[in-house]
Amino acid sequence: MKGVEIVEGQAYFSGSTAELQRALAAGELDACGSLVVEGKLNALPPEIGRLTRLRELVLDTDTLQTIDPAIFACAGLVKLVVHSNQIKELPAGGWGRLARLEQLEFAGAKALRGLPEDLGAAALLGGAFDLLPQTKLTALPRSFGRLSRVTLLRLPPGVAAPDPIAGMTGLRELRVRAVATLPEDLGALQELRFVDACECPITRLPASIGGASALRSLSLGRTLVTTLPDSVCERAGAARSGSAADAADGAAGGDRAGAADAAALAADGDRAPAGEPGDAGGRPADLPAARSAGGDRGELGGVLAALGERVVFE
Known part of the structure; x- marks a missing residue:
């Protein structure tokens, strides 16, 4: 197929940039709610801004290099997919106008060198952002932390x-590689379940990490971490108390999740005796022993017991 084909509001285009420009200018696509663009386009032309009813736009072409900022006039856009491996940047300056945008996919855009500084202004944007294929990225815009x-x-x-x-309140999984720090306010994320920093x-974890109450897996294999923050030790004690309370409720026929099951660092062992790492004073646990020959829970005491296999050393 070449040119425009429309089936029940779903439009398909295949051709060049000039041909798409003519079709848009002629109003052939004005009524469509979804548009899939294929062919040998090198640019998405400014006429794309005419499509105010557009809810879904899929740019499935390996030759696309630029997207005109007029796309921000497509105020009804809910989903934007960019598959081109030639595009190096996305337009900037108008993401706040895409007030309905919920999904942005660019897994195939492996040449991307950065994301727009105002991307976080798209308030409804969410879902999964697996940016592993974007190996040319050097940083995320600061506004990303507001999504x-x-x-x-x-x-x-x-x-x-x-x-x-802290603004990424819905974040459940975070994976980083070859970075020297984790965000200091990571513990503010109450939905966070998995952190992989292998x-x-x-050399250290954020002091706030113990506040991430839903944390289930903290992978630190082949890092330089040797201590756990005080907040981990404090959560160990709190979770242990929760375990005792849950046990009592269970005996009475209760069935609640409780702190031991819901807390990130659920306690399943005794606290270390005074003077040992992880003692009742809340001192960080010394971890090198755990990283060699499998570790010794007797030495690490209550803190590592509290982590209950959720800290992974490989």
């Missing part, structure tokens, strides 16, 4: 997580 509906963020080596990150040259 409260993003649930998964996987970053290519060397790209740090947003800092601050092979990162980090």
Whole structure:
């Protein structure tokens, strides 16, 4: 197929940039709610701004190099997909106008060198952002940390997580590689379940990490971390108390999740005796022993017991 084909509001275009420009200018696509663009386009022309009813736009062409900022006039856009491996940047300056945008996909856009500084202004934008294929990215815009509906963020080596990150309240999974730090406010994320920082040259965890109450997996294999923050030790004690309370409720026929099941660092062992790492004073646990020969829970005491296999050393 070449040219325009419309089936029940779903439009398909295949051709050149000039041909798309003519079709848009003639109003052939004005009524469509979804548009799939294929062919040998090198640019998405400014006439795209005519499509105010457009809800879904799929740019499935390996030759696309630029997207005109007029796309921000497509105020009804809910989903934008960019598959071109030639495009190096997305337009900037109008993401706040895309008030209905919920989904942005660019897994095939491997040449991307950066994301727009105002991307975080698209308030409804969320879902999974697996950016591992975008190996040319060097950083995320600061505004990315405001995207409260993003649930998964996987970053290519060397790209740090947003800092601050507390605005990403819906984030459940974070994966970073080859970065020296984790966001200081990481513990503010109450939905966060998985953090994978393997092979990162980090030497410490954020002091707030114990506040991430839903945390289930904290992977730190081949890092330089040797201590756990006080907040982890404090959560160990709190979770242990929750375990005792849940046990009592269970005996009485209750069935609640409880702190031991819901807390990120659920306690399943005794606290370390005074003077040992992780003692009742809340001192950080010394971890090198755990990283050699499998570790010794007797030495690490209650803190590592509290982590209950959720801290992974490989």
